[in-house]
Amino acid sequence: MREAQRAAQRAHDAAPRQLEIEGDAVVGAGSMQGEKDYVGATPSWVIWQLLSRYTREGDLVVDPMCGSGTTLDVCRDLKRKGVGFDLNPQRPEITRNDSRKLPLEASSVDFAFLDPPYSTHVDYSDDARCIGKLDSGGDDGGKAYYRAMEEVIREMYRVLKNRRYMGLYVSDSWRKRKGAPGAGGGEFMPIGFELFAIMRKYFTPVDIICCVRHNKKLEFGNWRRAAEEGNFFLRGFNYCFIMKKVDDGAS
Numbered sequence: 001m002r003e004a005q006r007a008a009q010r011a012h013d014a015a016p017r018q019l020e021i022e023g024d025a026v027v028g029a030g031s032m033q034g035e036k037d038y039v040g041a042t043p044s045w046v047i048w049q050l051l052s053r054y055t056r057e058g059d060l061v062v063d064p065m066c067g068s069g070t071t072l073d074v075c076r077d078l079k080r081k082g083v084g085f086d087l088n089p090q091r092p093e094i095t096r097n098d099s100r101k102l103p104l105e106a107s108s109v110d111f112a113f114l115d116p117p118y119s120t121h122v123d124y125s126d127d128a129r130c131i132g133k134l135d136s137g138g139d140d141g142g143k144a145y146y147r148a149m150e151e152v153i154r155e156m157y158r159v160l161k162n163r164r165y166m167g168l169y170v171s172d173s174w175r176k177r178k179g180a181p182g183a184g185g186g187e188f189m190p191i192g193f194e195l196f197a198i199m200r201k202y203f204t205p206v207d208i209i210c211c212v213r214h215n216k217k218l219e220f221g222n223w224r225r226a227a228e229e230g231n232f233f234l235r236g237f238n239y240c241f242i243m244k245k246v247d248d249g250a251s
């Protein structure tokens with residue numbers, strides 16, 4: 001009997017993992033495709049959930065900031081046609097391109113996914129056009145960052161077919177800054193809500209999902225102690241904003 005149970009367990013462990021559609025608006029975000037060593041790679045599970053719900057087999061899916069290619073891997077798994085762009089492409093099938101101008105026809109895409117730089121904390125490349133060089137809490141009040149992101153969002157709206165969807169995965173940011181009035185002597189940058197407000201100018205909101213990162217890094221170093229001493233929360237989640245293009249010809 002025990003041997004039979006062990007054999008069943010071995011078969012279960014060896015079987016390819018079938019991800020399941022999750023029904024909660026607060027979800028864990030663990031699994032990886034793309035390159036797990038690419039700093040800032042998106043958990044593939046997030047993209048898998050979006051594509052499973054908002055696209056069908058054969059649909060054209062675009063990722064304007066495709067990085068290590070996670071979206072392309074998920075598309076391959078789910079039999080969608082994936083097209084990826086990035087200023088710092090990590091694979092030959094990703095086209096080098098500034099996402100503020102996509103080489104795609106208007107209203108030609110079935111779904112668009114975006115995981116942009118969250119301000120300046122990752123140095124993605126030397127390319128001066130990288131939006132990760134623009135500070136969302138800079139002396140300009142983040143104007144240059146949000147202006148650039150609006151150009152990307154507007155471009156996603158242009159290429160998306162009417163009545164189709166996009167997903168944007170992003171987190172807020174916090175950093176220490178001398179003299180800042182915020183908790184713990186720091187500055188909080190509400191990037192998620194700022195980008196949501198920009199997207200609302202173009203798109204109709206569909207949902208906001210909270211993706212819990214279960215970030216092991218928060219357990220290391222001084223983060224937890226600093227949070228207790230400084231009296232602030234550790235932010236261990238990303239937003240996943242889901243938006244729909246609804247062009248009723250009114251504007």
Ligand SMILES: C[S@@+](CC[C@H](N)C(=O)[O-])C[C@H]1O[C@@H](n2cnc3c(N)ncnc32)[C@H](O)[C@@H]1O
Nearest residue numbers: 040041042065067068070087088098099130131
């Ligand atoms: C958070 S990472 C994306 C990660 C990607 N989804 C993955 O799973 O690997 C953000 C990406 O935006 C790219 N990027 C920054 N500014 C860009 C721009 N103006 N046009 C295109 N890509 C840009 C960076 O090179 C970086 O790869």
